Amino acid sequence: MDARALLKDAGLAAFVAFALAFPMVGFQTIDVSGSHGITVVTRFGDVAIAVALVFIGRLALSLLQNRAMRLPILVLSAALAVGLPLLTTSYPVITWLSVIATAVIAVRAAWLVFDIADVVGRDEGNHLRDATAFIGRWFGPVLVVFAVLFPFLPMTSRYILDLGILVLTYVMLGWGLNVVVGLAGLLDLGYVAFYAVGAYSYAIIAQTFGWSFWVCLPLAGLFAAFFGVILGFPVLRLRGDYLAIVTLGFGEIIRIILLNWSSFSGGPNGISGVPRPSFLGFPFTANPPEGTRAFHQLFGLDFAPEHRIVFLYYLILALALVTNIFTLRIRKLPIGRAWEALREDEVACRALGINPTNTKLTAFAIGAMFAGFAGAFFATRQGFISPESFSFLESAVILAIVVLDGMGSQIGVVLAAVLLIGIPEFFRELAQFRMLAFGAAMVGIMIWRPRGLLAHRDPSIHLPKAVGGGA
Amino acid sequence: MTRSPLLAVEHLTMRFGGLVAVDDVSFTAYDREITAIIGPNGAGKTTVFNCLTGFYPTPVGRLRLTGGRGEFLLERMDGFRIAQKAGVARTFQNIRLFPRMTVLENLIVAQHNVLMRASGYTAAGLLGLRRYRVAEHEALELARSWLDRLGLTAQSDWEAGNLPYGSQRRLEIARAMCTKPVLLCLDEPAAGLNPRESAELRGLLTETRDQHGIGILLIEHDMSVVMGISDHIIVLDYGSMIADGTPSEVRSDPAVIRAYLGEEETEQLPPEVAGDLHQEGRI
Ligand SMILES: Nc1ncnc2c1ncn2[C@@H]1O[C@H](COP(=O)(O)OP(=O)(O)OP(=O)(O)O)[C@@H](O)[C@H]1O
Ligand SMILES: [Mg+2]
Numbered sequence: 192m193d194a195r196a197l198l199k200d201a202g203l204a205a206f207v208a209f210a211l212a213f214p215m216v217g218f219q220t221i222d223v224s225g226s227h228g229i230t231v232v233t234r235f236g237d238v239a240i241a242v243a244l245v246f247i248g249r250l251a252l253s254l255l256q257n258r259a260m261r262l263p264i265l266v267l268s269a270a271l272a273v274g275l276p277l278l279t280t281s282y283p284v285i286t287w288l289s290v291i292a293t294a295v296i297a298v299r300a301a302w303l304v305f306d307i308a309d310v311v312g313r314d315e316g317n318h319l320r321d322a323t324a325f326i327g328r329w330f331g332p333v334l335v336v337f338a339v340l341f342p343f344l345p346m347t348s349r350y351i352l353d354l355g356i357l358v359l360t361y362v363m364l365g366w367g368l369n370v371v372v373g374l375a376g377l378l379d380l381g382y383v384a385f386y387a388v389g390a391y392s393y394a395i396i397a398q399t400f401g402w403s404f405w406v407c408l409p410l411a412g413l414f415a416a417f418f419g420v421i422l423g424f425p426v427l428r429l430r431g432d433y434l435a436i437v438t439l440g441f442g443e444i445i446r447i448i449l450l451n452w453s454s455f456s457g458g459p460n461g462i463s464g465v466p467r468p469s470f471l472g473f474p475f476t477a478n479p480p481e482g483t484r485a486f487h488q489l490f491g492l493d494f495a496p497e498h499r500i501v502f503l504y505y506l507i508l509a510l511a512l513v514t515n516i517f518t519l520r521i522r523k524l525p526i527g528r529a530w531e532a533l534r535e536d537e538v539a540c541r542a543l544g545i546n547p548t549n550t551k552l553t554a555f556a557i558g559a560m561f562a563g564f565a566g567a568f569f570a571t572r573q574g575f576i577s578p579e580s581f582s583f584l585e586s587a588v589i590l591a592i593v594v595l596d597g598m599g600s601q602i603g604v605v606l607a608a609v610l611l612i613g614i615p616e617f618f619r620e621l622a623q624f625r626m627l628a629f630g631a632a633m634v635g636i637m638i639w640r641p642r643g644l645l646a647h648r649d650p651s652i653h654l655p656k657a658v659g660g661g662a
Numbered sequence: 663m664t665r666s667p668l669l670a671v672e673h674l675t676m677r678f679g680g681l682v683a684v685d686d687v688s689f690t691a692y693d694r695e696i697t698a699i700i701g702p703n704g705a706g707k708t709t710v711f712n713c714l715t716g717f718y719p720t721p722v723g724r725l726r727l728t729g730g731r732g733e734f735l736l737e738r739m740d741g742f743r744i745a746q747k748a749g750v751a752r753t754f755q756n757i758r759l760f761p762r763m764t765v766l767e768n769l770i771v772a773q774h775n776v777l778m779r780a781s782g783y784t785a786a787g788l789l790g791l792r793r794y795r796v797a798e799h800e801a802l803e804l805a806r807s808w809l810d811r812l813g814l815t816a817q818s819d820w821e822a823g824n825l826p827y828g829s830q831r832r833l834e835i836a837r838a839m840c841t842k843p844v845l846l847c848l849d850e851p852a853a854g855l856n857p858r859e860s861a862e863l864r865g866l867l868t869e870t871r872d873q874h875g876i877g878i879l880l881i882e883h884d885m886s887v888v889m890g891i892s893d894h895i896i897v898l899d900y901g902s903m904i905a906d907g908t909p910s911e912v913r914s915d916p917a918v919i920r921a922y923l924g925e926e927e928t929e930q931l932p933p934e935v936a937g938d939l940h941q942e943g944r945i
Pocket of ligand 1: 701710
């Protein structure tokens with residue numbers, strides 16, 4: 192491209208940025224205390240910075256097409272990414288965005304300079320596939336060890352541990368939904384309904400009968416699975432968009448029933464005082480009732496509220512790992528392969544004598560069961576549940592985790608959950624721009640990795656090596 | 663050799679709104695024979711297959727299958743049960759493999775029902791019981807024998823969608839055969855194949871018929887395949903059956919020639935014949 196075309200292209204991008212930034216960044220309304228009404232503060236400096244940023248960024252990306260320019264751009268953008276935080280603008284978002292933008296350009300330049308793209312492009316992406324297979328093989332166990340040690344790492348504060356529990360809950364939900372969406376290819380927008388069913392069944396059963404967590408947990412899973420089948424029946428014939436709409440409706444129906452059936456679910460007030468989990472019957476309380484012993488007394492420790500958090504962390508870690516091992520195993524069994532075959536071509540499945548009804552219903556039931564387990568965990572962890580926790584946004588986030596991961600790989604769900612749940616928590620200071628950043632990240636991933644972060648599928652079965660040898 | 667009937671189609675009719683796609687068709691397909699169904703585009707061949715394999719809920723007529731697995735009335739069965747219980751397997755005019763699953767997985771999925779039973783409907787499989795491992799091993803050996811036969815053993819871990827077109831066609835046949843059918847229905851298996859591949863296909867089909875002792879129903883436009891290997895040919899035109907006989911009988915049948923060559927030919931027909939045809943209202 193010649194210089195004029197480049198400038199025109201970058202100018203156009205800058206114009207779009209200007210059109211967006213002028214109203215959104217340019218004016219801020221401030222509620223001045225004392226006076227009635229609001230005053231408007233202008234921030235045209237920040238608008239200028241944003242527009243300049245887009246102009247330079249676009250220009251840099253275009254110039255990357257030119258081999259000679261790659262190294263200078265790499266050096267410059269890396270320097271800017273490091274140096275920019277030292278500059279102060281009136282608005283931290285601008286600084287953050289500039290840093291991220293220059294970092295992206297630096298990575299892209301480095302990618303091209305070191306010819307990574309050429310390696311990836313060769314052999315229909317076999318190298319990339321090997322790389323992701325490698326990540327899958329080694330990264331997984333390392334991650335598990337890290338997760339087990341996590342509560343005892345020096346950097347782990349109570350806040351971080353809570354965040355870990357939250358991320359693991361979504362990892363588990365992602366793995367559960369992956370059975371339905373990733374393996375069976377049934378787009379389910381109402382997954383949170385089963386999460387809610389699990390949470391409410393746990394809360395109600397535990398409160399009514401006073402049974403322990405370990406009795407109520409399977410029951411909650413069972414109830415959710417039952418609802419999975421109930422939802423499954425009417426939607427058996429639907430596919431794609433139609434299925435998505437009906438499941439979306441189902442999720443809302445459950446939420447609205449919970450909201451309105453006050454005598455049963457407590458309505459909008461929810462259910463409070465959900466029994467807390469205990470360690471094999473030893474509660475995590477400072478002063479246990481007469482005649483019983485608490486966890487800290489059992490081990491001769493001083494009472495600390497963190498004990499329960501650590502216990503909850505290991506509980507969700509164990510539940511998540513069970514979900515993972517179960518799905519990994521079932522994928523290699525006939526039912527798992529039938530799910531994938533159904534995702535690929537339902538007509539061909541029927542021609543091979545596979546019962547599509549049963550196959551779909553088991554996928555719904557098993558996916559729902561894991562959501563039920565996660566829901567029971569959620570209820571016992573919070574001690575309080577209300578319909579608000581089970582809005583459509585939850586379904587959307589879980590689905591986003593599954594889609595981001597590339598549908599099928601188990602590690603990808605972990606990365607996506609960290610990305611979608613963990614990182615936004617860290618970026619709380621971005622305030623209202625948090626969701627914007629979230630959206631931008633999603634769009635970015637869809638552009639650069641349209642098949643997901645780790646679009647890799649391990650064959651579920653191989654021919655045994657020796658001809659006619661043992662399996 | 664005595665011929666034993668495998669599939670008796672009686673008065674099969676299928677309508678789509680006002681269009682009669684298959685109009686009162688009756689024929690018999692025999693065991694250990696290749697029965698070809700030919701006819702111009704839109705004649706209703708694929709529709710006959712779809713009726714046979716339960717893809718349309720309401721065909722009119724009787725479809726009686728008397729194979730090694732017993733007697734079945736196919737028109738009364740659900741789609742998947744026809745493959746599962748009665749043992750009718752099919753391929754599709756536009757290939758329907760599982761493109762993102764591997765070549766081997768395609769052949770293993772075809773053995774779903776056997777493996778499902780062996781895995782105790784998943785429970786025994788989850789526990790890794792011996793019964794299941796033995797069954798899985800057998801399934802792998804069956805798949806391997808087909809891969810060896812098609813020369814695809816080295817590609818067993820490829821995604822099926824990445825195979826060359828000709829191999830995909832053959833893999834679809836192998837996948838259907840892995841369900842151990844008594845009747846194999848092939849919808850234009852030679853479409854898009856080059857002459858060498860189509861000769862290979864002829865070999866594969868006759869071998870399959872002779873070694874596995876099954877009946878084959880074959881829809882095909884490639885006359886070298888049809889005339890070369892069929893034992894018996896049925897010709898459809900605008901939904902009705904216009905001929906039924908051996909390849910040489912069908913080749914010289916005037917109705918067939920007319921259906922294939924079109925109306926211009928009638929001018930060259932002897933005047934008596936052309937007059938008869940006019941009276942029958944065929945033109
Ligand atoms: N599902 C359907 N709904 C409505 N009409 C249909 C349907 N399926 C087939 N038809 C019509 O029925 C007629 C027969 O179609 P069919 O696919 O059986 O032809 P065919 O003999 O297989 O032709 P080809 O050689 O082109 O594959 C055609 O006119 C077609 O348009
Ligand atoms: Mg056809």
